[in-house]
Amino acid sequence: MPGDDRITRAMTKRLCKCLMFLILLAFVLPWTAPKAATVSTGLTPLWDAPKGPGQSDDARRWLTQLRDSVSLPRAGCKKLSLPDLSLTKPARAFQIAIERNQWANGSPIVYLQEPIAEFFIVVATDVNACPWLSISGRGLPFGHRDIVSPFPYARLPALPEGAVITAIVQDYKAIRPWIMLANESSFVRDNTVLWVGLGAYSGILLMMIVVAVGFGAYAGSRVALAYAAYCIALEVWLVQNFGIGSAFVPFWPGPQYFPTLQAISVAGVVLGIGFAALEFLQLRGKVRAAVAGSVLLSAIFFLGSAWHAAGYRAGAAVLFVLAVATMVLLVRRVFTGDASLRLFTLGLGATLLGGGVQAFSVIGSGVEVSRLAAFAFPIGSLFQAAFWLAALIIRLRDEHRELHELEERQAAIMWATPDLILVVDRQGICLDYKQPYATRFFVTGSELLGANVAAVLPSETASIIQRGVEQALQRDDLQSVFLELPLEGNIHHYEARIAPNGPNKVVIVVRDITLQKHNEEKIRRLAYFDTLTGLPNRQSFLERLDRELLRARRTNRRMALLFLDLDGFKRINDTLGHSAGDCLLQTIADRLQEKLRAGAFIARPALDESSLHFARLGGDEFTVVLPDVDSAETACVVARRIQTLLALPALIGEQEVAVTSSIGIALFPDDGLDAVTLLKHADTAMYYAKEQGRNNWQLYERTLTTRTTAHLALEGDIRKGLERGEFRLFYQPQVRADDGAIVGMEALMRWQHPQHGLVSPARFIPVAEESGLIIPLGEWVLNAACGQVREWQQRGVSVPRVAVNVSARQLGAADFLDSVEAAVVATGIPADRLELELTESILMDPKAERIEGLFRLRAMGVHFSIDDFGTGYSSLSYIKRFPIGTLKIDHSFIRGLPQDADDAGITTAIIAMARSLGLEVIAEGVETREQFDFLQHAQCPKLQGYLFSYPLPTDEMEALLRRGHIALPSHTSGQ
Missing domain, CATH: 1.20.1070 (Rhopdopsin 7-helix transmembrane proteins)
Incomplete structure (x- = not known):
């Protein structure tokens, strides 16, 4: 590089000298023309024809007159002929006054300082009164010029005093009037320069x-x-x-x-x-x-x-x-x-x-x-x-310089790259190499240099490299090959990237990818195997199932798919912790892989135990593939054996845990021809087994799909019903036990289906809970109830507290509290007119943020009650942690009154407990006068049920609210 800079500086100095000469020449060149008269002295334009004389009447008349004047015969004068000019090329004519006293030493030369003019014609009258004509320009051979000049010119004859000459210029471009005069010696000298x-x-x-x-x-x-x-x-x-x-x-x-x-x-x-x-x-x-x-x-x-x-x-x-x-x-x-x-x-x-x-x-x-x-x-x-x-x-x-720096950078990169780099010719001879100390190869670089790769590498490896070299040179493109070579007692994996380097050489970069291969195997296991149990996961299971199905079609054999789900696994996770649940899943996986295959339980010898395939799909779900089964009975035998194995107690820490399982069975080709269909049908059968009481197995039947389809159709109808406004609110009043005054009401949702009519809440509420649609449904009920309260208040109706049911899933939504506040604020009703009915299961999950949110709503004035109290797991400690104001005794206890002593005892105890805790209590589901009499005698302050009123539409409820009370039934005899 220093030598290159010196050369560049020397060349630059010479170039500067050349540049100075050029600058001098550039300034001298324009002024080498004669210093005689220029266009500013005596030049008078006669006419201008920029589109040619044929387009100018003045030019045509003038040229005709000039041609006639020149060609007119005169005594003692030569006969002259004015040449014909092109009628389409630009032309101009000028008159130039000649002062003889300026040219005492002889006639001047008139020239046009335009080297590319086609014709330069000069016409004059000499001292003998004879016409004189000169023609020059690039339209004539250059040899006609007796003075070699780049400019067209004319040597004027002897002219009389006060002579005026005429100059005509024609060219294929516009005419520039650069007509000048000079004496001959100056003209010759300046042309030479x-x-x-x-x-x-x-x-x-x-x-x-x-x-x-x-x-x-x-x-x-x-x-x-x-x-x-x-x-x-x-x-x-x-x-x-x-x-x-x-x-x-x-x-x-x-x-x-x-x-x-x-x-x-x-x-x-x-x-x-x-x-x-x-x-x-x-x-x-x-x-x-x-x-x-x-x-x-x-x-x-x-x-x-x-x-x-x-x-x-x-x-x-x-x-x-x-x-x-x-x-x-x-x-x-x-x-x-x-x-x-x-x-x-x-x-x-x-x-x-x-x-x-x-x-x-x-x-x-x-x-x-x-x-x-x-x-x-x-x-x-x-x-x-x-x-x-x-x-x-x-x-x-x-x-x-950039190329040199790039080469140095590439060299540094090559030495920093932990790869073996070889330069190999078409015959496989190693011409050059670079081997970092960190790279281990089958042979050292020095052994490769100058040798043929076929002589120093195993024959199979050498042939792979040689084929890659030939393909790279033939296709003029990068090629990649993979090699396996023994090194230090282990097999090492290498990737060789072969790039053409000219017509007969290649550069081979060999990288050790052994660690990468090991990592890929780990990733493959992570991608295809469950990390907790070691069983194949869903992806691996589906691929294996596809292969087994292909084999079953080819051999025309049947196969079975078992779908397992553990009963009560969530309860174990919730009570003993997730680590205990994980331990249980590992135990079950071990039993499926070891004990099941080792047991002689298979009734038909045609089924090979070693061909069973297990997989964990996630959570507490497992699958078993049974290839080559002859009948459904074989699959049922395996299902019973699995249930027996899984029911055995498992030691989790210091506690024994036992679980049961529900199993669904689908057969190929009876219940499906592809993996997705079989898995779906086995899953459907498993859920049917759970509906049948759990801890059993069920074969798939087509009617199960019909039930599932109906379930999905109902879910779709709920979505459409929300969009089309098909849901309505009915209201059931709550009365005071001693005088029948209306002290509250419960908002109950009804669905008016356009095809099926009034759909029972018992039918669509579970579907909404399972699908998550209960959240938008609950939000609609809340907004509709608050809006109706505002409408009644605007009509002057005295509205008591309205109770709205809230499910656990709805309460767990992130925006539930905000939606309640928004409904109250948007409608402008007093917050104490709203009561939210919670289920007892909510009290089993006392999350801090949930408790704080409920207390925030209570601070606004919103009331809370426990619905269906006495049927769940509520305890006094849970009730005290929540802002509960009312307990609603479940109708299952009211139904047996007064004959059932247990129901009577439970009801009386709940009323007494509520009174001691300062809570309100409502008995719901009151339908007979006997039930009413018992509750009134037990001092239950508020009642709700068909005995007083069925759920009413809005207009009928408004009329009832205007009356303000409901007539109570008369006491039965004996009370």
């Missing part, structure tokens, strides 16, 4: 082309090749535009090809600039497309100028707009880019500025500008070529 400058310009471009091509070949740089293409295009344009080719190059095409050559050279320069800019600036996306499109459009227009003059003006206009837009785009790059980008931007700006000035002079159709305009584009291009060469050198230097 100009040719020298143009030669130097051309030589420097050739040098830049050689340098750029060399850079492109050495570095493989597209930027260098693009720069070379631009320099070639600029060289061609220079030779064509200034007549170097016509003047000095043998066999250069004649004047008839001039328009085509000029159009090609200008289009080539535009394309060269565009191609170089796109490559160097690395434009992307829409910006690249826009710039490329504009450059191509401008080049096409310039090419079209060979056939129509409008093409040159259109191309110049597009180029001018592109120059302005590109300079706006690049202005930030000068300050934010790297050094090469700044130089490139400055160079591009120089040529765009020069081209813009020259294009403006074309678009302006003859607007007078300084002589610098004639050389604006060549000067800008000269600066551009120099700046771009400097930018190219810096860019290549930076790329070389």
